[in-house]
Amino acid sequence: MGELRLMKGNEAVAEAAVRAGCDGYFGYPITPQSEVMEYLMAEKPFERTGMVVLQAESEVAAINMIYGGAGTGKMVMTSSSSPGISLMQEGISYLAGAELPALIVNIVRGGPGLGTIQPSQADYFQAVKGGGHGDYKMLVLAPASVQEMCDHVKLGFDKAFQYRTPVMILSDGAIGQMMEKVVLFDQIPRRTDAEVVAQCPWASNGRPKTRNHNIITSLDLDPAGQERVNLKLQAKYKMMEQNEVLYEEISCDDAEYLFVAFGLSARICQKAIDLARAKGIKVGLFRPITLFPFPATEVSNVGNRVKGILVVEMNAGQMIEDVKLSVGCKVKIEHFGRFGGIIPSPDEVVRALEQKIIGG
Amino acid sequence: MIMEDKFSKTDIQKPENIVYKRTDLLVDRPLSYCPGCGHGTAHRMLMEVIEEMDIMEKTIGVSPVGCSVLAYDFLNIDMLGAAHGRAPALATAIKRMWPDHFVFTYQGDGDLAAIGTGETIHACNRGENITIIFINNGIYGMTGGQMAPTTLPGMRSSTSPYGRDVPTMGHPLKITELVAQLPGVYYVTRQSVHTPSNVRKTKKAIRKAFELQKENKGLCFIEIVSNCNSGWKMTPVQSNKWMEENMFPFYQLGDIKLDGKLVERKETVEKE
């Protein structure tokens, strides 16, 4: 089953949202992800499934529309790119605090500031460590292909509702823009209002006479109460760490060296593996698919079997901190990155492995 | 303990003789507002309308950040607490996804006319079928009486301790007149809740806005000019008098837009 199509990553996100039974998309244009809303507006899901698509006046408005929709139990999402995601941070913190399910897609571009519209992975810290104020986390998915862009939308919504949490898809401009074959899953019907009410007894969508009023808020002025909220959130993150870790190992069985990379960098590392192995260097790849929860135990298991690890990222060294925390200090761990929108070539990745790990 | 006095017990005090009591749609707990603050009366009128229209099951409210941040603890209906200024964005999405529900925001002047100006103007301009209740007390009550966009020229606040100096601090913003210009907005009125007749008019206005929401006429915007006796540093009774003498000449009460058409009225000007 499923329908085979050639699509851009951004279009796959949009089509997957419609098919996942999403109730509402709210966004604001920004390169390199404007195709998400453009595709939706052209596709008219309001006629196909009844899904609402609205161009907001800003990312601030968009994320608060998400908060509103999610607070009523509806399945809602937004997409943006780095500067827009920065503007959304207050809203994301509120979503986490009020325990609302939502999907946020970040097609990362180079920064800081207005930066560049070219792809980057420089928003790892922002996505994985919280981003906004307060102690919170999002479940963060890092697709490495157009197929995963599609699949992670459905997975993201499932996890968002399972844990009542915001979920972020952390991708980048290259995966958003590249065209690949994708197998689309079949249309899942949108839930009826009655189903939403039944599935989300916590949601504020009109108080029947049979229950007390529901309140969606992240406020608890009583420190003891607020500590309880925080403990509850931390317990939820622990559960995610125990149950939701996703990763991929490529050519790790006989590996003497290891690349650790996510998203686009992982694709480049796959090419680099072929080049290196042709030269007789036995290198493998560990690809975290969930960035939070981070596959700490798993990367440590593989990492402690090899002589050295090169963490390849399109940033100045962010995920490497989590790799070091996971693997410990017995193995040499170095970083290789290009930034500002430059995609490293497989050649330079192999050279970096030779210089920083094998020769160094 | 209820204090007794010689007039306290009469034969008239029987359930069947009740002509006015606090609506059950207000949660049975003390309000968090200062004595005499208009927020409480505004809450009650809103809930009376929802009770009389029997629309509790189909009403979703959005409370702001401001003194009424805890409105959801008092209004016995389903509520969402928005981030500061963003209530109209929440309400937009809620209404789009529950089009047969009644959706309102309840916001202060700092919330609606400063940090949330963008969300306010654009929700109005899109003509969202929601009701906005706007409590204008000319000050930031919750954070301790700082200057608001609505603070009158010369009016003292904790961040304009020598009075609002228009050349350096800007003019008071009549955002209500501003949004009335937008074609998406159908009904705009300015009321108050400090006297019985004003309370009755405010309730009528809220009722009208909810009836119009049922007909999908577009956004309805009700400003309630209200007191902040704590922020203004007056007794409640003084503050109501001060409001009549100083706020109303600038924030003139009455309908501003009816049936989608601007009402002709004299423009009020700042006095220094």
Place this chain on the structure above:
Amino acid sequence: MAKIKGDIVINTERCKGCEVCIAACPFTVIQMSKEVNSKGYHFAMKVNDECTGCTNCALVCPDGVITVYRAKVATE
């Protein structure tokens, strides 16, 4: 002959002593107490039986603590 009489009951524990109701009453039925309630507020109380049940006081009471009654009573 019958005449309309009103009456009010003030939830004195919830009264915050703001005095807004006093000005609203056309028949000066309400005055403030000398005592205070458990929150420390002087509370509103009925001081005569002139009430007509017009509901003015209850409408303006920000805390909604006044219940108003009205009934036809026989007069001598």
